[in-house]
Amino acid sequence: MIQNDATVLGILMLVLALVFYTASLPQRGWQRFYGIVPPLLLCYFIPGVLNSLGIINGATSQLYPVVSRYFLPACLVLFTLGMDWQSLWKLGPQALIMMLAGTVGIMIGGPIALWIVSTVSPETVSGEGPEAVWRGLATIAGSWIGGGANQTALREVFTPSDRLFSQVVAVDVLVAELWMAALIYAAGYTARIDAKLRADSSHIGTIQKRLEEIELNNQRIPATRDLIYLGAVGLGATGLAHWLAEQITPYLSANYPDLDKYSLTSSFFWIVALVTIIGILLSLTPLRRLEFVGASRLGSVFLYVLVATIGMQMDLGAVADNPGLFAIGLVWMLVHAAFIIGVARLFRIPFFFAAVGSQANVGGSASAPVVAAAFHPSLAPVGVLLSILGYAIGTYAGYLTALMMQWVSQM
Template identity: 65%
Template sequence: MIFTSDAVVLGLLMITLAVIFYTASLEHPFWKKLYTIVPPLLLCYFIPGLYNSFGIISGEKSKLYSVVSQYLLPACLVYFTLGMDFKAVLRLGPKALIVFFAGTLGVMLGGPVAVGIVKSVAPEVVGGQGADAVWRGLSTIAGSWIGGGANQTALKEIFQPSDRLFSQVIAVDVIVAEIWMAVLIYGAGQASKIDSFFKADASSIEELKHKLEKEQKVSQRLLTLKDLVLIGAVGFGATGLAHLFADFMAPWIKEHYPSLEKLSLTSSFFWVVSTVTLIGIVLSFTRLRQLEFAGASKIGSLFLYILVATIGMKMDIFAVAENPGLFAVGIIWMSMHVIITLVVAKLVNAPFFFTAVGSQANVGGAASAPVVAAAFHPSLASVGVLLSILGYAVGTYGGYLTGLMMQWVAE
């Protein structure tokens, strides 16, 4: 092991993230082609994983992940849900929300169905005991595919899969999700043909596009020191309250209702993430929501990518090849999500834009839903943000229920 100081490790991770984001922004053909094949999010996981696998750092001995997951993750969830504008979400119309929640349902049903199908053919793929029980790792994919990386980490802390198992499911999560994202971006170029097949009227998308362009110009403002202090107070204040509540609630349930441990209700972190998500949703109805226009979700995204890097440094890259059958689970699971989303979109004659963005808001979250939305038109990126924030709000709860269903099927 070369670097043992967490200060050095943190510096190395931040430089790594900076290099990834800088090169991903370049227009040079080499970098554009590379990031078309290998998504930046995958590198944010796997480069720190390589550092750990080759002994440059030790994810096992470092305390960075525990600090980031306890402090930055809850604040990150607050920042993502704080920007929720329920009026704007409702203005998207019922079709957008119907398709979005159809995608959520597809993920929630697809997980247990995929586990059941693979179990009937190769039970060892979805078996395991204790921290190596495969359903624990798969539950984190449910959090990722309904909400995003923050929800995924929240469920990792709740269900406690082993680091080795988590290394395996991360690969399934990112690779399967990115393949589907590539299909959606290709579909954006064929949107008129697809809308014709679905008999969908896309005129509302044009109207929405012009309205959003106007709103973005009026609402955006420069970040000030006062804004930064308020953003910090909201995020870490909510985190402190959530920890205070969890420190009381988890031991109380463990003492009085120990049987609820099977539902992870004795997990302190379950109460932390549930509480901060609820606080963020409540604050989104107050004037503090204006902090979103000062960049609250951007700070949340920074925290999220630091979190992704610290997760990555605990990964053993070589463990990914140990259970290739998990990719079968991921493919069946994603197929269920796709089928349910498309069937519902066809039933309500939803424009392909709502289908693509609603699906990606579930599967990719705030990191990639705006990218898919922008493939239709740059001004529509905020629709991806809106729906992905909705995903963050329901991701932990939906992923938690999906995890319990997969546990029931696997056992």
């Protein structure tokens, strides 16, 4: 019904404002509601409902391409700008262990879920050629280990039909957001979960207190020049990353075409990787002090706009064409969850690392910082760093996962 992107953007911003306003109301009813339904989840699903009802059209809108190319890189820079390397170093190897455990959980979860559902409903996993279900699920593997660039790469490798891809995208987004909501909700019970895992998270608490003291002692009301500096850093780094990606991508495509299967010929991959590197380098300079005038908060604004535009891509009715795919996604995520919790308990790793390591795989750079910030805003850069690792290995691990699912579907 509404085709004008300026109008659509206005609607999305009103939706975000409404969610944040109602979430801040002191009335018990609203507090209970948002105690069950995280505000972030509504920021995804309300635009999805508008798209599914035909009020807006996410497929034809140019908002997502613009926001993902400009706002996402800028928010990554702003998130990493205030990185406290000394504090992150004290976190130790546990973050990397849980990140890799999350990857393995996705890799084994796909074939297991496909096998379980095939024994109950063989028609769900049927199909030949481009309609073979495992081809569509291969793109979910790329998305849940890396991100959109990896998903697109695996789509080009395994060529599922447009209809099948539309269905699995709906499963991808819905299941991933349900899992993220569960992680954010569980963040409120970290102490209990750590006790079950027999994990000592005291060092994380010490780091949080230190970061809070630093922020309290240095934070100030931003002046106009501070906001200009933030815009210059975020969008300037984004522009530089775009320019560098334009030089790197054609060179790799022409001279090393085989790297395409690793997403290394994707300009979006290089943009995301480069802005993160730029942000990390800037965090070693005096520009790091821009965090005290709201770098991460401005990054969060950009991130929520991105969340809304991602939500408007969802067609909530697409799953109805093959609801069994949704069952595969749920079982897949349950296997992933069981694996990371098992690893966390085995090595007595705090739940924070399990949650962020998982979301760095499943949600990537768009939502891993959000989950990390649910524990403490200053820990958001941990999610960014781990999600970049996911981009690096996502296509390769997703490719192997796809081959395993192909083998299971042919049994």
